[in-house]
Amino acid sequence: MPQITPSEELAALFEQAELLDDETSPARDRLRKLVDQITDLDARVGGRFANPDEQLRLLHLRARSGRFLYQLGELDRAIADGRALVADGQRLLGPDHPDTLVFCNNLASLYRAAGRLDEAIALQEHTLMAAQRRLGPTHLDTLGYCNNLACAYQAAGRTDEARPLFEHTLADRERLLGADHPVTRVSRNNLADACCAAKQFDRAIGLYATTLDSCERTLGVNQLRTLVARDNLAGALRAAGSHDEAILLYRCTLAAREHLLGPDDPTTIASRGVLADACYAAGRNDEAVTIYEHTLNDARHILGPRHASTLAYEDSLACAYQIAGRLADALPLYEHALTGREQLLGPEHPDTLASRNDLAVAYHVAGRIDEAIVLYERTLAARERVLDADSIDTLANRSDLAHAYRAVGRLVEAIVLFRRAATDCRRLLGPEHPTTQTLEQNLADTRAQVR
Numbered sequence: 331m332p333q334i335t336p337s338e339e340l341a342a343l344f345e346q347a348e349l350l351d352d353e354t355s356p357a358r359d360r361l362r363k364l365v366d367q368i369t370d371l372d373a374r375v376g377g378r379f380a381n382p383d384e385q386l387r388l389l390h391l392r393a394r395s396g397r398f399l400y401q402l403g404e405l406d407r408a409i410a411d412g413r414a415l416v417a418d419g420q421r422l423l424g425p426d427h428p429d430t431l432v433f434c435n436n437l438a439s440l441y442r443a444a445g446r447l448d449e450a451i452a453l454q455e456h457t458l459m460a461a462q463r464r465l466g467p468t469h470l471d472t473l474g475y476c477n478n479l480a481c482a483y484q485a486a487g488r489t490d491e492a493r494p495l496f497e498h499t500l501a502d503r504e505r506l507l508g509a510d511h512p513v514t515r516v517s518r519n520n521l522a523d524a525c526c527a528a529k530q531f532d533r534a535i536g537l538y539a540t541t542l543d544s545c546e547r548t549l550g551v552n553q554l555r556t557l558v559a560r561d562n563l564a565g566a567l568r569a570a571g572s573h574d575e576a577i578l579l580y581r582c583t584l585a586a587r588e589h590l591l592g593p594d595d596p597t598t599i600a601s602r603g604v605l606a607d608a609c610y611a612a613g614r615n616d617e618a619v620t621i622y623e624h625t626l627n628d629a630r631h632i633l634g635p636r637h638a639s640t641l642a643y644e645d646s647l648a649c650a651y652q653i654a655g656r657l658a659d660a661l662p663l664y665e666h667a668l669t670g671r672e673q674l675l676g677p678e679h680p681d682t683l684a685s686r687n688d689l690a691v692a693y694h695v696a697g698r699i700d701e702a703i704v705l706y707e708r709t710l711a712a713r714e715r716v717l718d719a720d721s722i723d724t725l726a727n728r729s730d731l732a733h734a735y736r737a738v739g740r741l742v743e744a745i746v747l748f749r750r751a752a753t754d755c756r757r758l759l760g761p762e763h764p765t766t767q768t769l770e771q772n773l774a775d776t777r778a779q780v781r
Contacts, residue, residue, distance in 0.1 A: 336371065336374070336375045336379070337381070337384055340371065340384055340387060343364065343367055343391060344387060344390075346364055347368075347391060347394045347395075350364060351394065351397075356401075358634075361398045361401060361402055362402060365398050365399055365402075368391055368392060368394075368395040372392060376418070377418065377422065386423075386429065389419060389429065390429070392415050393415060393433060393436060395411065396408050396411055396412050396436060396437075396440065397436075400440065403634075403636070403637050403674065405440060405443060405444045406444075408440050409437070409440050409444060412433070412436060412437035413437060415433050415436075415437070416430070416433045416434055416437050419434075425460070426463065426464045428464065428471065431460055431461050431471070432471075434456065435454070435457050435474070435475055435478060437453060438450045438451075438453040438454040442481070442482050444675065444679065445675065445680050447482060447486040448486075451479070451482045454478055454479040455479060457475050457479075458472070458475040458476055458479050468502055468506065470507075470513075473499050473502055473503060473506075474513075476495050476498065477499045477516070477520060479495060480492040480493075480495035480496045480520065483495070484520075484523065484524055484527060487717075487718065487721065489528050492524050493528065496520050496524050497521060499517050499520075503517050509544065510544045510548050512555070515544060515545070515559070518540065518541050519537070519538070519541055519559075519562055522534045522538050522541070522562065526565070526566055526569050531566060531570035532570075534569075535566045535567065535570065538559070538562045538563040538566050541559045542556070542559040544559075545559045552589075554590065554591075554597075557586055557587060557601075560579050560583050561579070561580065561583050561601070561604065564577075564579035564580050565604075567579070568608055568611060573612035577608050580601070580604055580605040581605060584598070584601045584602055584605055587601045594628060594631075594632050596632060596633060596639075599625060599629055599633070599639070602621060602624060603625045603629075603643055603646070605621055606618050606625055606650075607646065609621060610622075610646070610649070610650055610653075615650055615653050616654070618650045619651065619654060622646055622647040623647060626643040626644060626647050635670070636674055638674060638675070638681070640670075641666075641667045641671050641674065641685075642667075644663045644664075644667040644670075645663070645664065645667040645685055645688060647663055648661075648663035648664045648688065648692070649688065657692065657695060657696055661693075661696065664692050665689060668682070668685040668688075668689050677712070678715070678716050680717065683709050683712055683716070684723075686708060687723075687727060687730070689705055690702045690703075690706045690709060690730070691730065693705065694733070694737075699737050699738050702734050703731065703734045703738070706727065706730055706731040710724065710727045713727055719754075720754060720758060725755060728751045728754075729769060729772070731747055732745075732747035732748045732751065732776075735747065736776055736779070741776055741779055741780050742780070744776050745773065745780070748769060748772050748776055749773055751769050752766060752770045752772075755769055
């Protein structure tokens with residue numbers, strides 16, 4: 331049997347990758363096998379194809395491999411491969427080549443997914459500036475990079491920097507592509523997300539409703555992208571406090587996904603999880619527990635026990651159990667979710683920090699104060715480094731640790747933290763805000779204990 335040549339192997343792998351790209355939910359074992367084959371081909375002949383078109387094709391194939399690794403939840407490997415791909419693109423094509431810019435954009439997106447926001451922003455800023463030079467400010471790729479930089483700013487809590495970029499991108503895409511173009515709808519959704527983050531809920535709801543109307547008119551009521559648009563509108567209604575309206579939309583979307591995709595499809599599982607979140611936020615905890623249990627069981631079976639979504643459902647179900655007074659059921663879930671996130675995402679990823687804080691609160695409630703303090707201290711130190719000393723999560727963490735110190739008689743340390751938390755809240759939220767007043771009362775009460 332004749333031996334297959336590297337060129338023939340490249341063509342076959344590229345065809346397989348295109349087929350998998352077209353599938354809604356390709357099997358994980360097929361994705362992993364293809365990624366390993368691409369890695370092996372690159373290790374054997376990468377950079378040594380005589381035909382420039384084949385060399386470029388291998389770079390594109392490696393970019394697809396990075397997307398497959400992301401689908402598999404293997405972020406660290408995806409980032410390592412993405413960094414190597416950017417370096418090879420810069421060396422073989424040039425730093426401002428359009429394909430190199432695509433590779434940079436993809437790597438920045440992986441950094442953002444991994445919570446490495448400073449690296450994501452720096453690389454996205456570089457990519458946007460290079461695209462503006464090479465392609466021009468209104469080129470569609472440039473607008474895409476502008477949108478992605480705004481997304482990175484948004485993820486970092488820099489909403490005031492994100493919103494003007496979203497506004498600019500939406501206006502140019504509406505002018506160039508039309509109001510109903512899929513890419514324009516993405517821009518409109520991103521701007522709506524930024525409005526939600528800024529608590530401009532009326533505008534956000536209007537933007538999401540416009541997108542949903544566009545999808546229903548041009549795609550159909552139960553087309554998959556229409557379901558996403560309906561979810562987005564439900565999310566804005568939930569954020570605005572219209573919980574019952576939101577839950578009705580989420581139930582409608584879940585039923586459609588179960589019909590179109592089946593109950594075990596990962597997207598359907600995610601839709602069920604969102605419905606559980608909405609029930610939890612509305613105070614309908616019994617419903618939330620039932621739906622979370624169903625969701626977690628499916629996620630473990632379909633996605634795997636170490637998938638990021640599975641770990642998120644564990645943490646959410648633990649919270650619902652805790653609200654229901656089932657602390658003994660909650661603690662093992664909190665512990666497993668934290669261990670899994672530390673291994674998958676790293677010890678200082680925002681989701682890991684949230685898990686560690688949730689476990690600390692649960693230990694505190696269970697009377698395991700010393701263990702709670704250790705976790706509170708680690709989480710606070712990391713949040714001050716990774717997030718911001720003034721972020722809401724950091725302020726809440728500081729207050730929680732102060733309460734724990736007070737519970738074990740470490741009153742001087744508690745006073746220091748309560749004073750700082752109260753001062754920061756007075757500055758950020760105002761002296762009349764309920765959180766500020768609660769913290770000042772906690773500070774006064776702790777001082778009274780010292781006297």
